[in-house]
Amino acid sequence: MKKISIYILALIFSASGCKDAQPEPEEIQNLVLTFHNQFDGQDLDFNTVYTLASNEEVKFGRLAYILSEFYLIDANGNTISLPNQFGLINHERGLDSVVLTNIPKGHYTAIGLTLGLDSATDHGDPNQYPSDHPLNTFNNSLYWSMSSGYIHTAIEGSETAGNEVFVFHIAGSENRTYHELSIDLKKEYATAALDVYYDLNEAFQNPEVFSLTLDGMSTHSTDHPLTKKLAKNMEDILSVK
Amino acid sequence: MKQIFRYIIIFGLLLGAYSCMEVSNDIPDMPYITTPYEMDLPPTAFPARFPPDNRPTVEGVQLGRMLFYDPILSADSSQSCASCHNQSFAFTDNGKQFSTGVEGLEGKRNAMPIFNLMWHLDGFFWDGRAELLRHQALLPIQDPLEMNETLGNMLTKLNASPRYQELFKQAFNVDNIDEKTVSLALEQFMMTIVSVNSKFDRVEMGLDSFTNQEKIGKIVFESEAIPLSEEIDPQNPLNYGGDCFHCHTTTLFMRREFLNNGLDETPLDQGLGKVTGRASDNGKFKTPSLRNIEVSAPYMHDGRFNTLEEVIDFYLTGAHANSPNLDPSMHALKEDVYLHPNHKAALIAFLKTLTDDTYLNNTEYSNPF
Numbered sequence: 001m002k003k004i005s006i007y008i009l010a011l012i013f014s015a016s017g018c019k020d021a022q023p024e025p026e027e028i029q030n031l032v033l034t035f036h037n038q039f040d041g042q043d044l045d046f047n048t049v050y051t052l053a054s055n056e057e058v059k060f061g062r063l064a065y066i067l068s069e070f071y072l073i074d075a076n077g078n079t080i081s082l083p084n085q086f087g088l089i090n091h092e093r094g095l096d097s098v099v100l101t102n103i104p105k106g107h108y109t110a111i112g113l114t115l116g117l118d119s120a121t122d123h124g125d126p127n128q129y130p131s132d133h134p135l136n137t138f139n140n141s142l143y144w145s146m147s148s149g150y151i152h153t154a155i156e157g158s159e160t161a162g163n164e165v166f167v168f169h170i171a172g173s174e175n176r177t178y179h180e181l182s183i184d185l186k187k188e189y190a191t192a193a194l195d196v197y198y199d200l201n202e203a204f205q206n207p208e209v210f211s212l213t214l215d216g217m218s219t220h221s222t223d224h225p226l227t228k229k230l231a232k233n234m235e236d237i238l239s240v241k
Numbered sequence: 242m243k244q245i246f247r248y249i250i251i252f253g254l255l256l257g258a259y260s261c262m263e264v265s266n267d268i269p270d271m272p273y274i275t276t277p278y279e280m281d282l283p284p285t286a287f288p289a290r291f292p293p294d295n296r297p298t299v300e301g302v303q304l305g306r307m308l309f310y311d312p313i314l315s316a317d318s319s320q321s322c323a324s325c326h327n328q329s330f331a332f333t334d335n336g337k338q339f340s341t342g343v344e345g346l347e348g349k350r351n352a353m354p355i356f357n358l359m360w361h362l363d364g365f366f367w368d369g370r371a372e373l374l375r376h377q378a379l380l381p382i383q384d385p386l387e388m389n390e391t392l393g394n395m396l397t398k399l400n401a402s403p404r405y406q407e408l409f410k411q412a413f414n415v416d417n418i419d420e421k422t423v424s425l426a427l428e429q430f431m432m433t434i435v436s437v438n439s440k441f442d443r444v445e446m447g448l449d450s451f452t453n454q455e456k457i458g459k460i461v462f463e464s465e466a467i468p469l470s471e472e473i474d475p476q477n478p479l480n481y482g483g484d485c486f487h488c489h490t491t492t493l494f495m496r497r498e499f500l501n502n503g504l505d506e507t508p509l510d511q512g513l514g515k516v517t518g519r520a521s522d523n524g525k526f527k528t529p530s531l532r533n534i535e536v537s538a539p540y541m542h543d544g545r546f547n548t549l550e551e552v553i554d555f556y557l558t559g560a561h562a563n564s565p566n567l568d569p570s571m572h573a574l575k576e577d578v579y580l581h582p583n584h585k586a587a588l589i590a591f592l593k594t595l596t597d598d599t600y601l602n603n604t605e606y607s608n609p610f
Contacts, residue, residue, distance in 0.1 A: 165569040
């Protein structure tokens, strides 16, 4: 009887051995940020005429921006840095989300991110990134070869009265803006989601009213007063509702 | 009884062990082994980008090369792809404005160059009507203005060729040649044609240096244009921008977007707009790379300019401000802009540093017949 028991145990072991050959997949830990581009609280539409705080009427034709330096703060006040993760938002192309990886389950009370790049990344080798990477310069069309750095925000469009185009390219790590947004995210599952709102109207009104006529129709310089004004106005451009 | 039970257990053990083994019931077939195509790219280039379902192999690339140069693909077997895409002219049509097809009819747009296509992201042809290179590859074969052949006839000819049967078997392990494998072979060959060793590249890598004139030309290329209406001081060298970099950017010297550069106030050819049906795309065309621009005249989608001087003069004084969907990057160039003759010459000298003799003479891209 004892021998039979051994045989039965061996049989069970033999059958279960197959299962051991298949390793358990590791659980993916993601946080998907969806960016909702808006103008004054309404979904941004490139065919709609908007009135700026300066009373100028405009249509937008391009909105693209680069995000970096993500971090989370948990309920205990611990900061979870997420280095080397980047995002590219392009309204025309429908790129509206960033998938952050390696996010542990937990209770988070704030998320931080930067509109723009740190200096080292900004001036790093632009050819190192594969085609689908947010920092691939052909993918994002946000690069200044003359200064070997990225445009972190491109806002383009036309002023409808005179049909004059405006081109605002904000670049330079000194013009990046830091954002820390309060959230109440209890991440209990592998993948969680968060909606972030980007209100383009803020760039033209908060805290200073921006006038196309008075301030200018284009900037491609990192130290131009127009650049500084737009960058300052972008400090409150993001929100979580 | 005990003995019988023991045999049952031993049989179960063997069965359990057997079920864990990967045993194929397939009848052994002829080996299908392809050789991965190795590509050595310099640091000035982006990482290679191949579609996961059509990574180039030595066999596939060689097959695609043969198809590219074989006139059997045209209706009367008189023209190959290479008839209008000559390597010496950066795979454009020998300086012609429009190419002539097998029926003696002229095309409507200028033949595009072929290089660095694996990095293109938003469609092929001047109007972007082909999403992928494999889609692009079959269209000129069927175009009545070009090779004017049906895919059915083409496949009949290829399947009747023992040589092609063997090559397709080696590259794709198929017994019957179909349009998909033809398109994949052509895609593989065209993906491997790269231009990454111009003087510009060598300077970027520290292996060469620009002349003073080329250096000035690079500054002009990368500087913003200032309209004459802004009462500029013509003596100030900072006012000599050509404003080229907005649309011809990255080491590919192009942008992925389709743009309207203001060639016509009322474009007769709507380009991307005709493909998408969107008025907001009217007048937009693929932004071409400036690499090998020296050898790929004439210029623009309709080949209207014969020289680089004509192109520069257009951008300085000829762009139409009221052209529909004019790209905002043209905000300065839509007005009259001044460029000193010396700086114009310097700009052209810089553009000529984008000529890549390694690519133009690479025997891996040449006629295999």
